[in-house]
Amino acid sequence: MNLFCIGLSHHTANVATREQFAGNATAESIARDAGCAEALLLTTCNRVEVYGVSNKGVSTDEIARCLISDANRNPDSDAPVLYRYEDNKCVQHLFRVASGLDSMVVGESEIFGQAKKAYESARTSGAVGPYLHRLFQRAFRVAKQVRTHTDIARGAVSVGSVAVELAQRIFGKLSKCKVLVLGAGETSERTTRALVSRGVRDLRVSNRSLDRARELAQAVGGRAVPFEDWAAQCREIDILLTSTASEAPLLTSEILAPMLWQRLDRSLFIIDIAVPRDVDPSVNELEGVYLYDIDSIRSVAEQSLELRRQQVAAAEAIIADHVTEFIDSISRGLNRASQTPEQSSLGENPLRASEL
Amino acid sequence: MERYFLIASTFCFLVAVVHTVIELRTGMFRPKRFNFLAIGLGFLFQTAFLWIRGHELGRCPITNLFEVFVFLAWSVALVYLLVGPAYRLSLMGGFTAPLVLLLQGFALIAPLDTPHSVTVRANSWLEFHASLSLVAYGVFALACIAGVMYLLQERQLKTHQLHSIFYHLPPLTNLFAAITRLLWWGFALYTVGIVSGFFTGHPLPRIQVIAAVALWLLYAAILQARHLKWLAPKRVAALCIIGFSAALVLLWGITFTAELHHLP
Secondary structure, three states: OEEEEEEEEOOOOOHHHHHHHOOOOOHHHHHHHHOOOEEEEEEOOOEEEEEEEEOOOOOHHHHHHHHOOOOOOOHHHHHHHOEEEEHHHHHHHHHHHHOOOOOOOOOOOHHHHHHHHHHHHHHHHOOOOHHHHHHHHHHHHHHHHHHHHOOOOOOOOOHHHHHHHHHHHHHOOOOOOEEEEEOOOHHHHHHHHHHHHOOOOEEEEEEOOHHHHHHHHHHHOOEEEEHHHOHHHHHOOOEEEEOOOOOOOOEOHHHHHHHHHHHOOOOEEEEEOOOOOOEOHHHHHOOOEEEEEHHHHHHHHHHHHHHHHHHHHHHHHHHHHHHHHHHHHHHHHHHHHHHOHHHHOOOOOHHHHHHO | OHHHHHHHHHHHHHHHHHHHHHHHHHOOOOOOOHHHHHHHHHHHHHHHHHHHHHHHHOOOOOOOHHHHHHHHHHHHHHHHHHHHHHHOOOOHHHHHHHHHHHHHHHHHHOOOOOOOOOOOOOOHHHHHHHHHHHHHHHHHHHHHHHHHHHHHHHHHHHHOOOOHHHHOOOOHHHHHHHHHHHHHHHHHHHHHHHHHHOOOOOOOOHHHHHHHHHHHHHHHHHHHHHHOOOOOHHHHHHHHHHHHHHHHHHHHHHHHHHHHOOOO
């Protein structure tokens, strides 16, 4: 019985190559065409991987032929981009993938959901048997443990998520926060949506074009504020998200400082994603004001990534323990199955006895 | 014999400190029950020490600086155990344990445990006054700890330098709410403690009274400024640290003058 993983990812192939492999193949078709006892296909924007269990040796080329979408293409020319892991290396690779260690953004959690979806799809089609079932269930457990016991998923790495993370570190629950969105561009819309998804209810949108402000306000469930009135809002709001095309700073210490006296006990979080900047950097020196421009947001994202990278060793240690334990448990199952022939007759696959 | 309980208690707080430091350094910190349990166990040992010492003395064991420091450490642990779960402030235990360790460690190492030649008999008012004031100090200590956490978090947000601890500290708003509540609780207890001091039946040294009232006025001013929104949260947090530092100096002074005047 041979367990293997054959695939390609952002580490080994560019997007154009990955696209060729992300064709119409399914776990079921791969199992049938390559003659595998079990198969599972994991396809994401960054990887295409086949996990298989077979009694006979399945070559990388065979899997490549199953995957490739262009029938006329010679899969041999793509062989170098494909990697192959077997047995414990395969187990380790899957655990790393499910935990987000092999992702482009280390620690991202989307891969966990994608792996679950791939597993469900293969299970429904009957391509997954006891071996892959056990392997993937363990992989999900490992991924959860890695997330819970390390800081691998800590910190935000995109503008929207950094804004939300910082806002939560200042205000806690965002449901009572008043947010003013100044400038109705695409990035501010995305960031606003991220804030709304975390519970922000009081949203005001101001833009030079009142129609565009109304449009965004309607889209995110807020209300439009005339552009000439935006500064006065700073007396009330908790979060200011600004991204106008103004050439000169719109908000300076001289404008903001007198308003702060009326709200001395409340913090003001300013996210300035405009270039050139809408808010004068000296505003950050005012008490209770936390100003983050696009560079400082990027810096926070970088720090988060660095923090995640520092966690890789701890995550690898957890994974290594699970790989050993998993391989041992499978070996014990195989030994038991070989010692009791009557049990192995329960199914074609000797592993099945140990899984039942 | 009772000293062993104190050593065991100090060890529990040391374990909580080491555990927090290791978890923070490895990035594996999770707001688990470990710190709460370690502090809880340390508190039980502290209680056992104070109980035995109290029985030996036949009174509340706050007769010398050693006992006062232990009683204060006990108050800090007590207040943490009472408010910690309610306020749900991550890492509060991690910050409380070092303070208790410092107070108790200092009490154990420094030659403070000298028999006190008390000439005035303790009465229940005097014991109530002293013990309640020390519990109030414990609440002020927790406000000070929350203040330190606030300033640490605020500094990181202001400078855009976010370290691993940033993701484990509570939000600024929650910390400030906790500071405010702790200040009110501490102030209320301290007020009752001071007022009860006038019923002890003993003339207290003038310097003690002046210093205690000065501290009361300091906390009253902080709370008034907070109530009227005259102070930014950062300054309130800083004043909590100043206030508790002043309280510690005052406590030393009170105990010292009490020993001079042979008061209990």
